[in-house]
Amino acid sequence: QVQxxxxxxxxxxxxxxxxxxxxxxxxxxxxxxxxxxxQAPGKERAGIAIIEEDGTDAKYLDAVKGRFTISIDxxxxxxxxxxxxxxxxxxxxxxxxxxxxxxxxxxxxxxxPKDFEFWGQGTQVTVST
Numbered sequence: 110q111v112q113x114x115x116x117x118x119x120x121x122x123x124x125x126x127x128x129x130x131x132x133x134x135x136x137x138x139x140x141x142x143x144x145x146x147x148q149a150p151g152k153e154r155a156g157i158a159i160i161e162e163d164g165t166d167a168k169y170l171d172a173v174k175g176r177f178t179i180s181i182d183x184x185x186x187x188x189x190x191x192x193x194x195x196x197x198x199x200x201x202x203x204x205x206x207x208x209x210x211x212x213x214x215x216x217x218x219x220x221x222p223k224d225f226e227f228w229g230q231g232t233q234v235t236v237s238t
Contacts, residue, residue, distance in 0.1 A: 203231060
């Protein structure tokens with residue numbers, strides 16, 4: 110069973126930056142699609158950034174385009190989400206997840222599809238004014 114461990118969350122002010130990390134117990138090439146999902150209080154978990162296992166074809170939720178960057182470091186078995194210009198609406202629990210059998214469909218954005226079978230425990234992001 111693959112293990113995922115997120116880190117890097119915290120509390121920042123509006124306009125600040127954070128870089129989330131997701132360490133995987135198996136190499137990224139084992140998976141077809143890797144992603145970051147966000148769950149705000151009272152809302153459903155939703156995909157905000159996904160990327161193919163070879164680090165290509167990243168897709169983003171419109172609300173984070175140009176501010177967030179998803180990337181993979183294969184040597185460290187780590188998935189990253191770099192977040193800049195943070196807004197209050199970016200607050201929530203952030204999860205990384207892996208889809209073992211499917212390429213990254215654009216329809217994954219904004220949802221939490223069952224194609225993502227492996228999930229981390231999440232890391233909290235708070236954005237204050």
